[in-house]
Amino acid sequence: MKQIVTLFLAVTCALTAVSQTKQKTPDYAKRLSGVEKELEKVLADQKVAGYSVAVVYKDKVLYSKGFGYRDYENKKPVTPNTLFAIGSSSKAFTAAILGQLEKEGKLKLDDLATTHLPQLSFKYDYMNTGITIRDMMCHRTGLSRFDYSWYLFNTSNRDSLIQRVKYMEPNTKLRQKWQYNNFMFLAQGMIAEKITEKSWEDNIQQRFFVPLKMTRSNTNIFTTQKDPDASLPYTLDEKSAITKIPYYNINGMGPAGSINSCANDMANWVSTWIMDGKFNGKEIIPAAYVRDASSAQMVVSGGRPGEHPDIQFSNYGLGWFLKSYRGHYLVEHGGNIDGFSANVAFYPSDSIGIVVLTNQNGSAATDIVRNILSDKLFALDPIPWNADAKKRMDEMMEMKQKVKNSTDSLQVKNTHPSHPLKDYAGLYGNPAFSEFMVTWKNDTLFTFIAGEKTWLKHYHYDVFEFKSVDKKDDSPEEDDNHFLINFGTANNGKIESASIEMDEPGQATVFARQPIKVNLSGDDLNKYVGDYDLEGMTVKIYLKGTTLMLLVPGQPDYETVSVGNDTFDLAIAKGYSIKFTVENGNSKAVTFIQPNGNFTAKRK
CATH class of the missing domain: 2.40.128.50 (Lipocalin)
Incomplete structure (x- = not known):
């Protein structure tokens, strides 16, 4: 028995020694040999003007290359230094500032968001006293996207944008459902601005671009436009032709997605995450935050395997999506803004990072290229990502035409507007x-x-x-x-x-x-002031500062708003207004315009 135990211990020790032996790192660069042919085919099949790629292993760039054109019309090629808008791939930068501030003792991610940003107010008290910074970082506030609020009505004034949040109706309870919301990343950037007393743009520049030697990167689309190696934005028109579109200035919502960068610069960014927050041996992002941000904070969807059984779960960390890609832990985030798409990804357990930036609007190419490169790097049996996506794109274009036809069929012909x-x-x-x-x-x-x-x-x-x-x-x-x-x-x-x-x-x-307000001086308003007889009842028009007021006996005083043409709307009574009859510069009568009719009072 003793001999058997001794033999067991010996075998165990031998196995332990083998497991502790440093395994040889695969020749990842060799595995990428000849990949250009496949990547060029993606360019053609997905009808992309151009894109750039970077692959890193730990702190070394294994591969970087440009494909296609940054200027499609003039056939100017994409290089690894070509600037692209990276859209929401910017979110990890914004969240990482707060990770730095937490280590500096300036905040805690589980602090209430409103305590650090007084301008931020939610519609209901339970939200103001419940939503934390972490909740905003992982999209679990109960608010849906509200993207048209900032996209259609953009402004450079961040205070103006954030004030809209208090009017946004939540559609689910706090922490009950993952729902993407760009305003919550605007709020994070503004929290950083308040604590550091620096703009979000300056924080990004000083905390990341400078120490990570991201010398090509910026946060302003106008800076990008002036760069000699910057891409133009493109989309596919209804006939699937590559078409140039205008740049979109996202400066107001900058913290949610206004970084512009290139593959070589973004390689330094993903390398920093792979190296537990260090770049050239110096800590840039706290290691504890790197682990927190790349760990599951909220379930995005069930993530049950579907078409591909080895692609599993779908979670969100802090500014990052988390997935299992064919047995490898994947941390990634896409980005889309007019004419540009991006995917920034790393496999922390494998120390591999991949960046794909393209000048195609809402492009599938970024994920396709990332997956092709991943399959090669991990020596996996290839999945026809490009062919499958091309088939889906063709089906989608056919579906768009059907939707257009069905929408046209909903139109009721030969009708007219009810008003001039x-x-x-x-x-x-x-x-x-x-x-x-x-x-x-x-x-x-x-x-x-x-x-x-x-x-x-x-x-x-x-x-x-x-x-x-x-x-x-x-x-x-x-x-x-x-x-x-x-x-x-x-x-x-x-x-x-x-x-x-x-x-x-x-x-x-x-x-x-x-009401379209018309500013009038006190002298302009004086001509309306006086007592008016309304069927035996005296109605008073008087001035309160530079505001014309209406007093009806037995009712509160009404503030009015000038809308021009001697007409004033009642500020708190929708559908009610008063219109003065003016002769020779003086008011002779006032007509009360209300839903139940019009009533005229003569001046006494």
């Missing part, structure tokens, strides 16, 4: 979004939205389509967006609202018609 077109002109607003103005010119309705002038083409009844406008001569252009706006009529017969389907299909966001 000029009646739809006005200011419309929703506090969770912003305001937009509809104007009437040459018997045509226009609006200015998402930074562009847009034609409102009659669709049916009081529903209109958003259509592009030729920038040269303001003439309408036909396109296929089928983005609809539905005007609503009040009981008094006037247009009172405009509804647009925003974030959730089938759920319209209502923009109430707003």
Whole structure:
């Protein structure tokens, strides 16, 4: 028995010694030999203008190369230093600033968000007293995307943007469901600004770009546009042709996605994460935060294996998506902004990082290329990622045409607006979004939205389509967006609202018609002041500072808002207004315009 035990111990020790022997690192660079042929095919099959790639092992760049064109029309090639917008791949940068601040003792990720950012206020008290910084970092606040709020109504004023949050209705309870929300990353960037007393842009530059030698990177699209090795933005039109589109300036929502970078610079970023937050031996991101951020914080979806049984689970860390890719732990984040897509990924257990940046809008190429490279690096049987995606793209284009045809079939022909077109002109607003103005010119309705002038083409009844406008001569252009706006009529017969389907299909966001304020001086307002007889009842019009007030016996004082043409809306009574009759510079009468009729009072 003793001999058997001795033999068992000897074998165990031998096995332990073997397991502790340092395994030889695979020749990853050799495994990538000849990959260009496949990557060029992705370029052609996915109809991409261009993209760049970088692959790192620990702190070494194994491979970096550009494919296709940064300027498709002039055939200027992509290089590993070509600048692309990386969109939401920026989120890990913003969250990492807070990871640094936690180590510096400036905050804790489990602090209430509102304690660090007084400008941030949620709609309900339980949200203000419950939502932590960590909740915002992993998208579990109960708020859905509300992306059209910042995308269609962008502004460089971050205080203005963050104030919209308090009007956003949650659609689920706190921490109950993962829901992507860019405003929560704006808030994180603003928390960093408040604590450091530096702009988010300066924090990114000083905390990451400089120490990581990301000398090509910036946070401003105008800086990118001036760069001689910057990519132009492209999309596929309805005929799958590569088409140049305008740059989108995301500066206001910068912390959620305004970094512009190149493959070589981003290689340093992923290498830092692989090396537990160190770059060239110096800690840039706290190691404890690196582990926290790349560990599961919230379930995105069930992640049960589907078509590919060795691709499992779908979780979210802090600014990173987490997945199991064919037996390898994958940390990644995509990015999309007009004309650009990105995927930044690393396999912490394998010390491998992959960056793919492209100038195609909403591109599948970034994931395809990452997966092709991953299969080669890990010596896995290849999956036809590109062929499968090409088939899906062809099916999607066919489906788009069917959707267009079905949308056209929903149109009720030979109908007319219920009002003259000029009646739809006005200011419309929703506090969770912003305001937009509809104007009437040459018997045509226009609006200015998402930074562009847009034609409102009659669709049916009081529903209109958003259509592009030729920038040269303001003439309408036909396109296929089928983005609809539905005007609503009040009981008094006037247009009172405009509804647009925003974030959730089938759920319209209502923009109430707003009074267009006209600023008048005290002298201008004095002509309206006086007592008016309304069927034996005295109604008083008086000034409170520079505001015209209305006093009806037995009712509270009403503040009015000048909307021009001697007309004033009651500030707190929607649908109610007063219009003065002025002769020779003095008011002779006032007419009360309200849903149940119009009533005129003569001046005493």
